[in-house]
Amino acid sequence: MPWSFNSERPIFLQIMEHIRSDIICGRYGAGEKIPSVRELAAEAAVNPNTMQRALSALEEAGLLSAQRTSGRFVTDNREVIEAARSALANELTREYLQKLKKIGLGLPDALSLINSFEKGEGENGSNS
Amino acid sequence: MPWSFNSERPIFLQIMEHIRSDIICGRYGAGEKIPSVRELAAEAAVNPNTMQRALSALEEAGLLSAQRTSGRFVTDNREVIEAARSALANELTREYLQKLKKIGLGLPDALSLINSFEKGEGENGSNS
DNA sequence: ATTATTGTACCATGCTCTTAATACATTGAT
DNA sequence: ATCAATGTATTAAGAGCATGGTACAATAAT
Numbered sequence: 662m663p664w665s666f667n668s669e670r671p672i673f674l675q676i677m678e679h680i681r682s683d684i685i686c687g688r689y690g691a692g693e694k695i696p697s698v699r700e701l702a703a704e705a706a707v708n709p710n711t712m713q714r715a716l717s718a719l720e721e722a723g724l725l726s727a728q729r730t731s732g733r734f735v736t737d738n739r740e741v742i743e744a745a746r747s748a749l750a751n752e753l754t755r756e757y758l759q760k761l762k763k764i765g766l767g768l769p770d771a772l773s774l775i776n777s778f779e780k781g782e783g784e785n786g787s788n789s
Numbered sequence: 790m791p792w793s794f795n796s797e798r799p800i801f802l803q804i805m806e807h808i809r810s811d812i813i814c815g816r817y818g819a820g821e822k823i824p825s826v827r828e829l830a831a832e833a834a835v836n837p838n839t840m841q842r843a844l845s846a847l848e849e850a851g852l853l854s855a856q857r858t859s860g861r862f863v864t865d866n867r868e869v870i871e872a873a874r875s876a877l878a879n880e881l882t883r884e885y886l887q888k889l890k891k892i893g894l895g896l897p898d899a900l901s902l903i904n905s906f907e908k909g910e911g912e913n914g915s916n917s
Numbered sequence: 918a919t920t921a922t923t924g925t926a927c928c929a930t931g932c933t934c935t936t937a938a939t940a941c942a943t944t945g946a947t
Numbered sequence: 948a949t950c951a952a953t954g955t956a957t958t959a960a961g962a963g964c965a966t967g968g969t970a971c972a973a974t975a976a977t
Contacts, residue, residue: 670798671964686893697923708966713925730923730974746892754902757885764874765814771903774882779896796963799934825953836936841955858944858953920977927970933963940957947950 663706676705676715684724684735685746692737695725791834804833804843812852812863813874820865823853 666675680701683689696704702712716733719725723741727733736742761771794803808829811817824832830840844861847853851869855861864870889899 669802673964674797682891686891698925699923710926710967711965714964716924727924728974729925730972732923746894749892750889750894750898750902753885753888754899754906757881758903758906760881761878763810763814764877766874766878768903768907770878771882772900774878775886775896775899775903778882778886801934826955827953838937838956839935842934844954855954856944857955858942860953918977921975923972923974925971925973928968930966932965935962936960938958941955942953943955944953945951947948 673714677718689735801842805846817863
């Protein structure tokens with residue numbers, strides 16, 4: 662199953678974020694070996710060059726390390742992974758609130774919107 | 790003051806979103822005339838072609854209409870503007886919750902994160 | 918030693934986005 | 948009638964992204 666990409670942003674960035682999520686949520690465990698560049702490229706239906714670029718970005722972030730010929734491994738430092746989750750969660754929240762603010766919605770509106778997603782897919786009438 | 794753009798995404802899209810926000814939050818009122826393509830391009834420090842592209846996108850969305858030689862005007866239909874705000878708020882919330890879910894955080898985490906932004910810039914230690 | 922697999926590097930091509938520089942048609946003002 | 952301002956269209960150039968294809972160095976397995 663090829664991954665789903667958004668044409669608005671570079672694919673290698675979306676791949677980077679996808680794998681980063683896989684690491685953070687534990688699909689790839691700490692210290693674990695991940696598939697090869699070519700395997701991952703095939704799985705994502707993407708060129709190996711593009712996959713390589715995404716993986717290199719994750720090395721810079723300290724989440725992956727390359728062992729020349731034996732493969733790539735997730736960092737065995739769980740604190741690094743936890744820090745990545747926390748930083749990402751804060752960043753996502755900051756961006757979300759900032760975007761809401763730009764259309765005239767504040768913190769109470771955010772809470773209300775999120776609560777409207779509690780059960781089904783949130784449909785919403787009047788805010789502000 | 791040139792607008793601030795993110796190099797990760799096409800500028801014309803970011804301009805579109807910027808002006809859309811200006812319309813939704815009332816900086817450009819319903820039925821009001823907006824500056825010319827060349828003026829806006831200068832204000833954003835961007836090529837007129839790029840600005841034109843952003844404005845065309847907003848016409849397709851029904852928020853703007855072009856009057857050949859007299860200029861561009863915001864729709865005078867306030868319902869359309871309100872609908873845009875509502876749709877955008879829901880979309881932003883949907884994306885936010887989806888991204889949180891991918892790193893193992895759920896609805897309660899979202900509420901907690903947002904509350905941590907209540908006063909200053911939210912710093913956050915342990916979630917999940 | 919040989920082979921297969923790994924990460925890595927390079928190059929050419931095509932595509933989109935952005936800029937720059939013009940140009941044209943239409944309309945309001947003079 | 949003339950002029951200025953408007954939206955709009957066109958072309959050429961450069962940059963970044965993605966692909967396809969190829970190649971090399973290092974190591975693990977045989």
